[in-house]
Amino acid sequence: MSAHATSTNRFLRIFGGPFGALLALLYAVGVTYLLTLDPRSLLARLLLFSALALIYFIPQRPAVKFLLGALLVLMVVPAVGLRNPFLLEIGFQVAVFATLALGLNVVVGFAGLLDLGYIAFFAVGAYLWAFFGSQQIWHIDEPPGTFTVYATFPFPAWWFWLFIPLGILAAAGMGIILGFPVLRLRGDYLAIVTLGFGEVIRVLANNLDKPINLTNGPQGITPIQRPPLPEFLTNPALLATLSQWAGRPINANDIYGFFFYFLGLLILGVTIIIARRLDRSKLGRSWTAIREDDVAAVAMGVPLRRTKLTAFAIGAAFSGAMGVLYAANRTFVSPETFSLTASISILVMVILGGLGSIPGVVMGAAVVTLLNIDILQSLSLQLSSLRQGADSIPLLGIPWKNLPTQLDPARYQRFFFGLLLILMMIFRPEGMVPAERARLELHEDEGEAILNAEIEGDIAPDEKLAD
Amino acid sequence: MHLRRVNPFKEILRPLGQLLIFIAGSAVVISAITLLLAVLLRPTRSDIDILQVTLVLLPQVLIDGITLGFMYAIIAMGYTMVYGVLEFINFAHGEFVMFGAFAGVELLIWLNAQGVLKTAELGLALVWITLAVLLGMVVAGGLAVTTERLAYRPLRGAPRLVPLIAAIGVSFLLQDTMRFLQSAINGDFYRTFPEFGPFAQRLMLFTVNLDGRPIDVAIQYKAIMLIVFGVVMLVALNYLVNATRLGKAIRSVAQDQKTAALMGIDVNRIIALTFLIGGALGGAAGVLWAFRFTRVDPYMGFIPGLKAFTAAVLGGIGSIVGAMLGGMVLGLLESFSAAYFSIFSRGAFGAEYKDIFAFGILILVLIFRPQGLLGGKTTQKA
Numbered sequence: 075m076s077a078h079a080t081s082t083n084r085f086l087r088i089f090g091g092p093f094g095a096l097l098a099l100l101y102a103v104g105v106t107y108l109l110t111l112d113p114r115s116l117l118a119r120l121l122l123f124s125a126l127a128l129i130y131f132i133p134q135r136p137a138v139k140f141l142l143g144a145l146l147v148l149m150v151v152p153a154v155g156l157r158n159p160f161l162l163e164i165g166f167q168v169a170v171f172a173t174l175a176l177g178l179n180v181v182v183g184f185a186g187l188l189d190l191g192y193i194a195f196f197a198v199g200a201y202l203w204a205f206f207g208s209q210q211i212w213h214i215d216e217p218p219g220t221f222t223v224y225a226t227f228p229f230p231a232w233w234f235w236l237f238i239p240l241g242i243l244a245a246a247g248m249g250i251i252l253g254f255p256v257l258r259l260r261g262d263y264l265a266i267v268t269l270g271f272g273e274v275i276r277v278l279a280n281n282l283d284k285p286i287n288l289t290n291g292p293q294g295i296t297p298i299q300r301p302p303l304p305e306f307l308t309n310p311a312l313l314a315t316l317s318q319w320a321g322r323p324i325n326a327n328d329i330y331g332f333f334f335y336f337l338g339l340l341i342l343g344v345t346i347i348i349a350r351r352l353d354r355s356k357l358g359r360s361w362t363a364i365r366e367d368d369v370a371a372v373a374m375g376v377p378l379r380r381t382k383l384t385a386f387a388i389g390a391a392f393s394g395a396m397g398v399l400y401a402a403n404r405t406f407v408s409p410e411t412f413s414l415t416a417s418i419s420i421l422v423m424v425i426l427g428g429l430g431s432i433p434g435v436v437m438g439a440a441v442v443t444l445l446n447i448d449i450l451q452s453l454s455l456q457l458s459s460l461r462q463g464a465d466s467i468p469l470l471g472i473p474w475k476n477l478p479t480q481l482d483p484a485r486y487q488r489f490f491f492g493l494l495l496i497l498m499m500i501f502r503p504e505g506m507v508p509a510e511r512a513r514l515e516l517h518e519d520e521g522e523a524i525l526n527a528e529i530e531g532d533i534a535p536d537e538k539l540a541d
Numbered sequence: 542m543h544l545r546r547v548n549p550f551k552e553i554l555r556p557l558g559q560l561l562i563f564i565a566g567s568a569v570v571i572s573a574i575t576l577l578l579a580v581l582l583r584p585t586r587s588d589i590d591i592l593q594v595t596l597v598l599l600p601q602v603l604i605d606g607i608t609l610g611f612m613y614a615i616i617a618m619g620y621t622m623v624y625g626v627l628e629f630i631n632f633a634h635g636e637f638v639m640f641g642a643f644a645g646v647e648l649l650i651w652l653n654a655q656g657v658l659k660t661a662e663l664g665l666a667l668v669w670i671t672l673a674v675l676l677g678m679v680v681a682g683g684l685a686v687t688t689e690r691l692a693y694r695p696l697r698g699a700p701r702l703v704p705l706i707a708a709i710g711v712s713f714l715l716q717d718t719m720r721f722l723q724s725a726i727n728g729d730f731y732r733t734f735p736e737f738g739p740f741a742q743r744l745m746l747f748t749v750n751l752d753g754r755p756i757d758v759a760i761q762y763k764a765i766m767l768i769v770f771g772v773v774m775l776v777a778l779n780y781l782v783n784a785t786r787l788g789k790a791i792r793s794v795a796q797d798q799k800t801a802a803l804m805g806i807d808v809n810r811i812i813a814l815t816f817l818i819g820g821a822l823g824g825a826a827g828v829l830w831a832f833r834f835t836r837v838d839p840y841m842g843f844i845p846g847l848k849a850f851t852a853a854v855l856g857g858i859g860s861i862v863g864a865m866l867g868g869m870v871l872g873l874l875e876s877f878s879a880a881y882f883s884i885f886s887r888g889a890f891g892a893e894y895k896d897i898f899a900f901g902i903l904i905l906v907l908i909f910r911p912q913g914l915l916g917g918k919t920t921q922k923a
Contacts, residue, residue, distance in 0.1 A: 265630070414843075492717065515700075
C-alpha cells in the first residue's frame with residue numbers, strides 16, 4: 075500500500091488525515107442519502123460504486139478504509155436493498171464475478187497461463203448442483219420437455235452446503251484434467267486449446283440430453299433447490315418489521331436476496347484472503363517465476379508440472395464454489411450462461427483491473443458487471459421508453475419508434491468488451507490498479523528514467539549488467 | 542521457407558500436385574477408417590445395414606468434406622502467413638472472413654434487387670459470383686490492413702499476451718460493429734445469399750450398383766465452383782509466395798525481421814501486405830462460405846476461424862503447404878463425423894459433436910506433434 079501513497083495524485087490528497095477521513099465519510103453519507111431518495115436511480119448506484127472506489131484509493135490507514143468500506147457494503151447496501159432488491163442482486167452478481175475473476179487471475183495473472191475457457195469450471199460447479207439439487211435424477215430416461223415437475227426433491231435442500239466443497243473439488247479436478255494435456259503448451263497455443271475446452275463443455279451441456287438426459291439440453295435444468303433459510307430469518311414478526319421499514323411487503327424471497335448477497339460476499343471475502351496469501355506464498359513466487367521465464371524457473375528448481383497444475387486447480391476451484399451458489403440463486407441453469415462471451419467478459423474484468431492485482435481485479439469485476447447488468451440494461455430501457463413516445467432523434471430527425479429493437483445497447487456487450495480490451499492493451503496494459511511488478515515491467519523506460527535519476531549515472535542498470 | 546531458384550511453371554504444377562495428393566490421401570485414409578468401422582459395427586444393428594448406408598452416403602460426404610476442406614485451407618492461409626511473419630495468432634481473422642462474406646452478399650442482394658441475377662445464365666452467374674468474391678477480398682483485405690495499422694502495430698514488441706488479448710478485442714469489436722451496421726441499415730442482423738443461376742443442378746458422374754440398388758454419384762455445380770475457386774486461390778498464393786519478389790520479401794521477413802530490414806526490405810510494408818493477402822483470402826473464403834451455407838451473420842466467422850486455425854496448426858503453423866493439408870484433413874473429418882457419428886452410435890450422439898472432434902484433434906496434435914504434420918522445426922518460442 076505504501077506505493078500508493080507515493081503515487082497518490084493531488085486530488086486524492088484532500089482525503090488524507092483525520093479531516094480527509096471525515097470528508098470520505100461525508101461523501102458516503104451523501105451517496106446513501108441520494109440512494110434513499112431514489113433507490114431506483116442508476117446515477118445513485120454509480121455514485122455508491124464511486125464511493126467504494128474512492129475509499130480504496132484515499133491515503134488513509136487500512137483500518138479506516140476497511141471500516142468505511144464495510145459501512146457501505148454491510149450496512150448501506152442491505153438497508154437500501156430493502157426498498158430496491160435490485161441493488162442486492164447487483165451486489166450478488168458483483169461478488170460472483172469478482173470471485174470468478176480472482177480465480178482467473180490466479181491462472182492468467184499469477185501464473186501467466188492465458189485461459190479462454192475459464193467459464194467451463196463455473197459450469198461444472200453450476201451443473202453439479204443443478205443435477206443433484208433438482209429433480210433431474212428422476213428424469214434421466216426421459217427426453218427434455220416431456221416430464222412433470224414434482225413437489226419433492228430427491229435430496230434434501232441442506233445438501234447445498236455439502237455441494238459447495240464438492241463443487242470446489244469437482245472444478246479443481248476438471249482444472250487438473252485440462253491442465254495435464256496442456257502442460258507443454260505456452261502462450262497462444264494454450265489460449266486456443268482452453269478456448270476449445272470451454273466450447274467442448276458448452277457443447278456437452280447442450281447435447282447431453284441423450285442418450286441419457288444429464289443436462290436437459292438447451293432447455294436447461296429447473297427448478298433447482300435453494301438452501302433452507304434458518305428459522306429466525308423467516309419468522310413472521312421479523313418479516314412484518316422489515317415490511318414496515320421497507321414500505322412494501324417483504325417475503326421469504328426477499329430474504330433470499332439478502333441471504334445470497336451476504337453469502338456471496340462471504341465467499342468473495344474468503345477468496346480475497348486466499349488469493350492474497352497465495353500471492354505471497356512460496357507457490358505464488360513459483361507462479362511468478364514460471365510466468366516470467368519458465369526455463370529459468372525450472373533451472374532454479376521450480377517443479378513446472380506441479381506448479382502449473384496447482385494454478386489450474388486453484389483457479390478452477392474458486393469458480394466451482396461460485397457455480398454451486400449461482401445455480402441455487404437462479405434456480406435455473408442452461409448452457410447459454412457459459413458461452414465464450416462469458417469467458418471473455420471475465421478476462422476483461424481481469425485485464426481492466428490489472429493482471430495479477432487483487433484489488434484491481436475486484437474493481438474490474440465490479441465495473442464490467444455494472445456495465446453488463448445495470449448500465450447497458452438501463453440504457454436499453456430508456457431507449458425502449460423513448461420508442462413508445464412520438465419524439466424524434468435530435469439532429470437526425472428520425473422518429474425514435476422507427477429505431478430497430480436490434481439496436482438496444484444491451485445487445486452490444488461484445489462491442490464494449492472488445493473496445494475495452496483494445497484500448498487497455500494499447501494505452502494501459504497494466505490495468506486500472508496495476509500490480510507493482512506489471513507496472514514496472516510495462517513502463518520499463520519510465521522506471522529506468524527514475525532509476526537513472528537516482529543513481530546519477532548515464533547508463534541504465536540493464537546495460538551495466540550486460541557489461 | 543528457404544530461398545531457392547524459381548521456375549515459374551513448376552511453381553504452378555507443384556502445388557497442384559500437392560493438393561491432389563493431399564485430397565486423395567486424406568480422402569482414402571478417412572474413408573478406409575470409416576468403412577472399417579462400418580464393417581465392425583455391422584452386427585450391432587439389425588434394423589439397417591450400416592455398411593450399405595455408409596457406402597450410399599460416401600460420395601456426397603466426400604464432396605462436402607473436400608469443399609469444406611478448401612474453405613478451411615483458404616482461411617488457414619491467413620493465420621499461417623501472419624503467424625509466419627509475426628509469430629502472433631490473429632484471433633480476428635474469422636471476422637475478416639465475416640466482413641468479406643457480408644460485402645459479397647450485400648453486392649449480390651443489391652444486384653438481385655436490380656433484377657440482373659434472376660435472368661443470369663451459368664456464364665453470367667459466374668461473373669457475378671466472381672465479382673462478389675473480389676469485393677469480399679477487397680473489403681476483408683482493407684479491413685485486415687486497417688486493423689494491423691490501428692490495433693496491432695502499436696503493440697509490436699510488447700509481451701506476448703498483449704497483442705493476443707488485443708486481437709480478441711478486435712474480434713469482438715468487429716462482430717458487434719457489423720451487427721450494428723446491419724441492424725441500423727436493414728433492421729435485422731443476418732442476411733441470406735440470394736438464389737440464382739443453375740448452381741443447385743447436379744452433374745451426373747456415374748452410377749454404381751450396390752446389391753442391386755443403383756447409387757447415383759453426382760456433384761452439384763456449386764461444389765465444382767467452390768473447388769475451382771479453392772484451387773485457383775491456393776495455387777495463386779503458392780505462386781505469389783514462392784515465385785515473386787514480394788513472396789521472397791515475405792519469406793525473408795518471416796525468417797528474420799532484423800536481417801530483412803538490413804537487406805533493404807521495408808518490414809512494416811511487408812507485414813501490412815501479409816495482412817492484406819491473408820485478409821483478402823479470408824474475405825474470398827467468406828463469400829464462398831456464404832455461397833455454400835447461404836446464411837451470413839456477424840458471428841459466423843468465429844467457429845470457422847477457430848477450425849481453420851486448428852487446420853493451420855494441424856499442418857504445421859507457418860507452413861503454407863501444411864495449411865492446405867490441415868484444411869483438407871479437417872474438412873473431411875468434420876464432414877465424416879457429421880454424417881456418420883449419429884449412424885454409428887445408434888443416434889445417441891448427433892452431428893453436433895463434430896466441433897468436439899475438431900478440438901480433440903487440435904489437442905492431440907499439440908500434445909504429440911506440436912510442430913504439426915508437415916512442420917519441420919519447432920518454431921514455438923515462449
